[in-house]
Amino acid sequence: MSRFVYADNAATTPVSPEVIEAMAPCFSEVWGNPSSQHGKGYEAKAALDDARSRIASCLGCRPDEIYFTSCGTESDSWAIKGAAALMKKKGRTHIVTTKIEHHAVLHTCRALEKEGFEVTYVDVDSDGIVKMDELDAAITDKTALVAVMYANNEIGTVQPIREIAKLAKSRGALSFTDAVQAVGNLEIDLSTLGVDMLAMSGHKIHAPKGIGLLYVRRGVRIANLIDGGGQEKRKRGGTENLPYIVGLAKAVEIAVARIPELDKVREKRDRLIDGLLRIPYSTLNGSRENRLAGNVNIGFEFVEGESILMWLDMAGICASTGSACSSASLDASHVLLAIGVPHEKAHGSIRLSISHETTDEDVDYILETLPPIIERLRELSPLWEDHLKTKRN
Numbered sequence: 001m002s003r004f005v006y007a008d009n010a011a012t013t014p015v016s017p018e019v020i021e022a023m024a025p026c027f028s029e030v031w032g033n034p035s036s037q038h039g040k041g042y043e044a045k046a047a048l049d050d051a052r053s054r055i056a057s058c059l060g061c062r063p064d065e066i067y068f069t070s071c072g073t074e075s076d077s078w079a080i081k082g083a084a085a086l087m088k089k090k091g092r093t094h095i096v097t098t099k100i101e102h103h104a105v106l107h108t109c110r111a112l113e114k115e116g117f118e119v120t121y122v123d124v125d126s127d128g129i130v131k132m133d134e135l136d137a138a139i140t141d142k143t144a145l146v147a148v149m150y151a152n153n154e155i156g157t158v159q160p161i162r163e164i165a166k167l168a169k170s171r172g173a174l175s176f177t178d179a180v181q182a183v184g185n186l187e188i189d190l191s192t193l194g195v196d197m198l199a200m201s202g203h204k205i206h207a208p209k210g211i212g213l214l215y216v217r218r219g220v221r222i223a224n225l226i227d228g229g230g231q232e233k234r235k236r237g238g239t240e241n242l243p244y245i246v247g248l249a250k251a252v253e254i255a256v257a258r259i260p261e262l263d264k265v266r267e268k269r270d271r272l273i274d275g276l277l278r279i280p281y282s283t284l285n286g287s288r289e290n291r292l293a294g295n296v297n298i299g300f301e302f303v304e305g306e307s308i309l310m311w312l313d314m315a316g317i318c319a320s321t322g323s324a325c326s327s328a329s330l331d332a333s334h335v336l337l338a339i340g341v342p343h344e345k346a347h348g349s350i351r352l353s354i355s356h357e358t359t360d361e362d363v364d365y366i367l368e369t370l371p372p373i374i375e376r377l378r379e380l381s382p383l384w385e386d387h388l389k390t391k392r393n
């Protein structure tokens, strides 16, 4: 029997049956337009309001601080561009971010540079934690926004967001965090976290692709994203995607409720890490302690990450070389380079991202399958041959 093991949950997750069940009535029954002035519309509006308040109570914010978007990328881009546009009027044309952000943040910052904004990309240490003294030194009286991700999608490092938000505030700058990988993995309480904006996405937590949200603290002003009707307080026009919003509410509730169960995921993660580090010339990328419950990222010298993935796929195991977004290009991961992993090692790195659904048998199967793949790939590698020669001499 061939096995199938999905270990790429940081790229996307399957929609859970409970989420599908919660969404179903929005296609068959509650299909009205929430803006309509009749029974069908009121019914849809009630479902929309209910979803918004349930998410707000999971995240510790007010319902009117949540803006639904189409994805994490849209939320990231809107937060940064929307804040930049209004802060520019106050003479603040500088953005501080880090070298390990998701491309949704990095490429938005690049776009703003073309419009005349200045951006500082702060370094991280070898564990992938932002250097607070450098962050502090980077903020000036021209800084509009400090954008630091909550948890990294490639190496799972968690950042001190509370401290960062406090620092930004003390200098009159806004703070934003990309929490796409954090929701469902870490307790998030926006009433005490201190950030001005936070982004999340549905499809990383078992809701469908095509739904996300941006939290904007009451009193913080950002430019509109889509001018149109009165939806999302006139900031993002367009008839609300009610089925997916209702699905997102269900997914957030489940994800948050399951946080206490993450210890079991952590155990499996550690078993994977310990097992895979027995392979000669392998290194764990990122912090051993300060990492997301389901994240494993390991570099294997003398082999290519892409080849490992191909062989794993043939064995029924889905993994990734880091971010799904950069897998189309053959550039080494910007995150691994930022934590000081040399190019050759970065090229031989893979990420396994497991979930509540991952079983002990799945872990066993990965631990049985991966070591011989690395061994065989090394036998085919001229780099490995050179290495053996130099060792003999």
Ligand SMILES: *Cc1c(COP(=O)(O)O)cnc(C)c1O
Pocket: 010, 011, 070, 071, 072, 073, 074, 076, 102, 104, 149, 151, 152, 153, 178, 180, 181, 201, 202, 203, 204, 212
């Ligand atoms: C997946 C991801 C995004 C993008 O979210 P989409 O909903 O796929 O656009 C942004 N940031 C991080 C950290 C992610 O993991």
